[in-house]
Amino acid sequence: DWSDDKKVRYVNDYIVRHTTYKLKSKESPYTPYSILFNGEGVCEGYALTAYLLLQAAGVDIRYISGHAGGGLHAWNMVKLEGQWYHLDTTWNDPIPNRPDEVQEDYLLVSDQTLSKDHTWNKKQYPQTAQNDY
Known part of the structure; x- marks a missing residue:
């Protein structure tokens, strides 16, 4: 009975x-297996895990590949209330690892916000809402 935004945050x-x-x-x-069973992985594993879990929860989600931090990177887009938003679980994970801390700088953000430090082929993916969620 959770709303889609609560599912995404969870x-x-x-x-x-x-x-x-x-x-x-x-x-x-690079796999959800490593994330879920070993608690370790890289951006592709983070993004694929979010994809599988949110898809199972009934949230409309996309897997995105592009560049960030000087290299290849992967993250997601989710659809809430008819609008798309970016979700980068990897960049929401503080480094060094702090298990009790979650950042939300890359949680439900617009193209404009994500474009500050991420690049992707925008023609291949839906345009997001004008503002962050």
Whole structure:
């Protein structure tokens, strides 16, 4: 019975609190398996985990690939109340790892906000709402 925005916040917080950003993982760091069972991974794993969990929860979600921080990067877009927003669970996870802390700088943000430090082929993805959620 949760609203979609509550589902998005819950999944974001769960992934961030239970995951350490780590390239040298016990399993492939690019998979939801590594995130959910080993608590470690990289952006692709974070984004695919959010995708699977939110899709199962009935939230309209997309997987996005682009660039951020000087390299390849992956994150998501979610649709709330008829508008699209970006969700970057990786960049919401503080480094060094602090399991009790969740950042929300990249939670439900607009194209304009995300464009400050992320790039992607905007023609391939829906345009977001004008303002952050």
